[in-house]
Amino acid sequence: MNYVPGDLREQLAHVGYDVVQAGLVCGSGGNLSARIPDEDAVWVTASGSWLDRLNRSSFASVRISDGAPVTIGSVPQPRVEPTSELALHLALYRARPDVNAVVHLHPQTALLLDALGEHIRIVTTDHAYYLRRVSTVPFRLPGSTELASLTAAMAADGTDCLVLSQHGCVVMGDSVELAHKRARNLEEAASLTYRALTAGRLENLRDCPEQFLDRLSGSTAVSV
Numbered sequence: 001m002n003y004v005p006g007d008l009r010e011q012l013a014h015v016g017y018d019v020v021q022a023g024l025v026c027g028s029g030g031n032l033s034a035r036i037p038d039e040d041a042v043w044v045t046a047s048g049s050w051l052d053r054l055n056r057s058s059f060a061s062v063r064i065s066d067g068a069p070v071t072i073g074s075v076p077q078p079r080v081e082p083t084s085e086l087a088l089h090l091a092l093y094r095a096r097p098d099v100n101a102v103v104h105l106h107p108q109t110a111l112l113l114d115a116l117g118e119h120i121r122i123v124t125t126d127h128a129y130y131l132r133r134v135s136t137v138p139f140r141l142p143g144s145t146e147l148a149s150l151t152a153a154m155a156a157d158g159t160d161c162l163v164l165s166q167h168g169c170v171v172m173g174d175s176v177e178l179a180h181k182r183a184r185n186l187e188e189a190a191s192l193t194y195r196a197l198t199a200g201r202l203e204n205l206r207d208c209p210e211q212f213l214d215r216l217s218g219s220t221a222v223s224v
Helices: 008-021 086-095 108-115 125-131 145-155 176-198 210-218
Strands: 030-035 041-045 059-063 101-105 135-137 161-164 168-173
Touching: 008 030, 008 041, 008 101, 008 176, 030 086, 041 086, 086 101, 086 145, 086 168, 101 176, 108 161, 108 168, 108 176, 125 176, 125 210, 135 145, 145 161, 145 168, 168 176
Parallel strands: 135 161
Antiparallel strands: 030 041, 030 101, 041 059, 101 168, 161 168
16 A cells, blocks of 8 residues: 555545645645544544644544534544535535545636636546546535535536536545545646646647547546
8 A cells, every 4th residue: 555554534634735735725725524434424624724734633523424523433532623514525425425535625727717617628548537527516605505415416426526616626536545636636637728728729638538538438447
């Protein structure tokens, strides 16, 4: 295993540090969660957390079915207020039993493209492999049940990458590592799309070859 081993909170803290250092977001621009194995519960970042300063005490444990706080293990955890986007995370876990990690960020390039009315192009084989497709959720107020319900409904068909219009993005995976890779590839795809736009060549930007897309649709064993 070449990813961060051990506690899910430490894996999520690694994601937070990385996306800030990579320039995807400013310090508190998003929130993170992971499903706790064998529990009807998730670890989710506390309200107002700086993503590049997370540690184990930066996470609240919350029951998926009703959003109530829960105690995990025999050692009491510090009681912290979960993110204001808790409803979004819980709705996605309820709609997608296959999802074990949710990364919600406010990535600059993806949001700029959305504000310009442009969709993110799937250019490379990495983008195709990790993102498959990117859907856009119409604007709803951040933190609202309307946003949570609409996003979960749009993710129910297996879409793992969604842009929340003029707000952020949500990426999901069956592991923290996969969600992390999807977040990075989404912003890279957005960056390439924007560079083509500023060069005046967006209409010439080619999508990932159909040959590779056909292989993806026919098998999940394709490696990149």
